[in-house]
Amino acid sequence: MRNPETILEVDDLRVYYATPQGDVKACDGVSFDLRSGEILGLVGESGSGKSTATGGVLRTIGSPGRIVSGTVTLDGEDILKYDDEKMRQTRWQKLSLIPQGAMNSLNPTMTISDQIADVIETHEGRQPADALRERIMTLFRRVGLPERIYSMYPHELSGGMKQRACIAMSIALDPLVIVADEATSALDVVVQRVVAQTMLKIKRELNVSFIMIGHDMGLMAQVVDRLAVMYSGQLLEIAAVRDMFARPAHPYSEILIESVPTLTERKPMKINEGITHDPRNPPSGCIFRLRCPHAMPVCSESRPDMVEVHPEQLVACHLWKKDENGSYVRQSV
Amino acid sequence: MSDNLFEIRNVSKIYGPEDTGLVALSEYSFSIPKEPAKIITIAGESGSGKSTLGELLLRSSPPTRGEILFEGVDIWKFNDQQKRDYHRHVQAVFQDPFGVYNPFYRIRHVFDMVLKNYRLASNATQGRELTEEALNAVGLRGDDVLEKYPHQLSGGQRQRIMIARATMLKPKFIVADEPVSMVDASLRASILDVMMKLRDDFGISFLYVTHDLSTAYQIGDQILLLYQGTVAEHGNAVDVITQPKHPYVQLLIDSVPKPDPDNPWPGEIELPAEEALRTPSAKGCRFCPRCPQRMPRCETESPERYDVGPDGHQAACFLYENGPMPSKTKESMSVDESNEHV
Numbered sequence: 052m053r054n055p056e057t058i059l060e061v062d063d064l065r066v067y068y069a070t071p072q073g074d075v076k077a078c079d080g081v082s083f084d085l086r087s088g089e090i091l092g093l094v095g096e097s098g099s100g101k102s103t104a105t106g107g108v109l110r111t112i113g114s115p116g117r118i119v120s121g122t123v124t125l126d127g128e129d130i131l132k133y134d135d136e137k138m139r140q141t142r143w144q145k146l147s148l149i150p151q152g153a154m155n156s157l158n159p160t161m162t163i164s165d166q167i168a169d170v171i172e173t174h175e176g177r178q179p180a181d182a183l184r185e186r187i188m189t190l191f192r193r194v195g196l197p198e199r200i201y202s203m204y205p206h207e208l209s210g211g212m213k214q215r216a217c218i219a220m221s222i223a224l225d226p227l228v229i230v231a232d233e234a235t236s237a238l239d240v241v242v243q244r245v246v247a248q249t250m251l252k253i254k255r256e257l258n259v260s261f262i263m264i265g266h267d268m269g270l271m272a273q274v275v276d277r278l279a280v281m282y283s284g285q286l287l288e289i290a291a292v293r294d295m296f297a298r299p300a301h302p303y304s305e306i307l308i309e310s311v312p313t314l315t316e317r318k319p320m321k322i323n324e325g326i327t328h329d330p331r332n333p334p335s336g337c338i339f340r341l342r343c344p345h346a347m348p349v350c351s352e353s354r355p356d357m358v359e360v361h362p363e364q365l366v367a368c369h370l371w372k373k374d375e376n377g378s379y380v381r382q383s384v
Numbered sequence: 385m386s387d388n389l390f391e392i393r394n395v396s397k398i399y400g401p402e403d404t405g406l407v408a409l410s411e412y413s414f415s416i417p418k419e420p421a422k423i424i425t426i427a428g429e430s431g432s433g434k435s436t437l438g439e440l441l442l443r444s445s446p447p448t449r450g451e452i453l454f455e456g457v458d459i460w461k462f463n464d465q466q467k468r469d470y471h472r473h474v475q476a477v478f479q480d481p482f483g484v485y486n487p488f489y490r491i492r493h494v495f496d497m498v499l500k501n502y503r504l505a506s507n508a509t510q511g512r513e514l515t516e517e518a519l520n521a522v523g524l525r526g527d528d529v530l531e532k533y534p535h536q537l538s539g540g541q542r543q544r545i546m547i548a549r550a551t552m553l554k555p556k557f558i559v560a561d562e563p564v565s566m567v568d569a570s571l572r573a574s575i576l577d578v579m580m581k582l583r584d585d586f587g588i589s590f591l592y593v594t595h596d597l598s599t600a601y602q603i604g605d606q607i608l609l610l611y612q613g614t615v616a617e618h619g620n621a622v623d624v625i626t627q628p629k630h631p632y633v634q635l636l637i638d639s640v641p642k643p644d645p646d647n648p649w650p651g652e653i654e655l656p657a658e659e660a661l662r663t664p665s666a667k668g669c670r671f672c673p674r675c676p677q678r679m680p681r682c683e684t685e686s687p688e689r690y691d692v693g694p695d696g697h698q699a700a701c702f703l704y705e706n707g708p709m710p711s712k713t714k715e716s717m718s719v720d721e722s723n724e725h726v
């Protein structure tokens with residue numbers, strides 16, 4: 052059943068990349084919803100398809116990639132059915148992106164304010180200079196940038212400031228949803244903390260929803276409301292961040308949470324390596340089984356469905372079975 | 385012969401003109417003993433000079449001032465033979481394990497190239513044995529990985545293969561610059577574990593360059609925390625991380641996001657408006673503009689490193705001028721707790 056607050060609903064999204072040796076199913080049947088005013092974290096190792104899944108949502112996938120199937124419902128409409136012009140209008144206005152490596156995606160030959168003005172004027176036409184300037188200043192204040200950067204070029208700003216400039220640009224047209232792809236990964240902890248604070252503040256003040264891609268579980272714990280875990284093109288678990296940390300339901304989530312190093316206890320590291328399959332030739336059954344410490348015969352036979360094992364905690368793993376009362380319990384192996 | 389593998393004496397590295405350029409490393413002295421092998425972590429924010437030290441040790445560029453001795457000899461006064469030896473004894477492993485691989489070659493190629501370039505083996509069988517040995521040292525088997533393409537391996541495996549490649553040259557020292565920052569937490573452990581194993585079983589010391597304090601805490605023997613080219617704090621990794629003394633290091637450790645949704649960051653912070661103070665002429669403690677405990681003299685004098693604990697635990701901060709207990713900062717400028725300006 053659809054949650055009334057759902058703003059974006061992704062259903063069975065498939066995005067494949069064509070390669071000479073066959074398709075890479077980089078996003079293979081991914082479903083999730085995003086609620087109004089929440090930050091949904093998306094974690095997974097490099098190459099697990101986080102950017103591809105959100106690229107499917109934003110429709111920024113170019114050749115050799117293609118959206119194979121699925122629906123992406125934003126504000127009640129399936130945007131995968133939009134024509135290019137309609138999609139162009141939707142981007143920035145409803146759905147915006149802080150791309151991976153955003154700080155390097157700024158145009159080095161234009162001032163920060165000109166780049167923001169460009170986004171505004173492309174969608175809303177020419178604006179009176181004074182109003183435009185005031186609007187950009189407001190954006191700067193929102194993200195905690197000083198006015199003096201108005202006429203500065205990207206190279207004159209520190210990494211954290213560039214990152215906040217990208218956030219300013221992403222909120223320029225008051226979107227419903229912002230996808231932040233590794234928005235703080237290249238930054239130091241102190242600057243990262245400041246940028247994360249900025250995102251939390253924007254979320255509170257503007258009630259926008261974020262999909263925040265990352266791989267730092269510590270940061271996720273600090274920032275997101277719900278967390279989705281991806282592995283090799285598939286979503287394995289999605290739950291409120293507290294539940295995920297308190298009782299991860301999927302073996303991979305469990306490993307991810309166990310292996311977060313802490314500053315409070317020096318302990319032997321848990322090693323889980325296993326084999327990573329060739330993405331063009333994924334294993335049968337469960338996508339994680341080659342690395343799973345609990346794999347059973349059934350795991351190579353069928354792909355586990357996403358089921359709700361606790362309220363609002365969905366997981367795709369054969370370990371979870373219905374008992375006689377109809378509630379899910381995890382088998383011990 | 386010297387008992388030290390490395391001796392770094394008063395080294396400064398300045399990019400650009402000496403008087404106005406950017407000081408990446410300032411007046412730095414440190415020695416790394418031959419034995420026992422150690423993992424020395426060097427941490428700090430980007431631009432703090434941590435990679436610069438790695439580059440200096442790799443002989444990629446000369447220091448602006450000071451000297452670096454390797455086994456007692458200045459690395460910039462090497463003859464050709466010494467240079468060749470050095471490039472075998474001091475190896476590097478970098479951040480992006482994928483970028484250094486050619487996607488069209490099988491993993492075998494990485495090893496074949498080293499064998500060929502350094503003429504390590506007289507025939508193919510011997511070459512295969514050396515490769516196998518190196519792979520085993522990092523917990524891999526040739527049959528499992530050599531015929532694979534880079535994308536078929538996990539990030540952790542790719543990085544361990546780069547370390548295996550480095551160990552084929554029987555190095556004494558490896559500079560590992562952010563070797564785990566591209567792999568996810570579940571794979572990180574295997575790489576760090578290999579570093580500890582090479583230290584313990586093969587006597588290889590590491591300079592582990594990272595901005596991630598939690599891994600430094602897990603594996604580091606010693607740690608050096610840099611702030612804008614100067615050492616803010618130095619000591620045993622466990623001491624420094626569990627009992628940080630320098631206000632910058634305290635802020636840093638407070639900012640490491642805790643993997644616990646119920647334990648949020650304490651308060652909000654702001655960055656300073658100006659990021660100045662990076663030229664050699666700048667007076668005073670470099671952290672002064674951001675320091676919540678700054679005193680008037682911090683603006684004009686540079687603190688030396690003072691002892692703050694056992695085993696060489698030192699911090700460059702006037703608070704410790706009179707010993708390990710911070711002096712009362714009656715003159716310190718107070719800051720609003722909820723919005724400390726750092």
Ligand SMILES: Nc1ncnc2c1ncn2[C@@H]1O[C@H](COP(=O)(O)OP(=O)(O)OP(=O)(O)O)[C@@H](O)[C@H]1O
Nearest residue numbers: 068075077096097098099100101102103104115330
């Ligand atoms: N243009 C492309 N052609 C072929 N394969 C691709 C292409 N782009 C991505 N892939 C593959 O799709 C998979 C998912 O990639 P994607 O970039 O979405 O991962 P990610 O989770 O965002 O990783 P990272 O954390 O490194 O950003 C990977 O196996 C990748 O190699």
Ligand code: SF4
Nearest residue numbers: 337340343350368369
């Ligand atoms: S379905 Fe099987 S292999 Fe997959 S995660 Fe669950 S137990 Fe492991």
Ligand SMILES: [Mg+2]
Nearest residue numbers: 101102151232
């Ligand atoms: Mg990505």
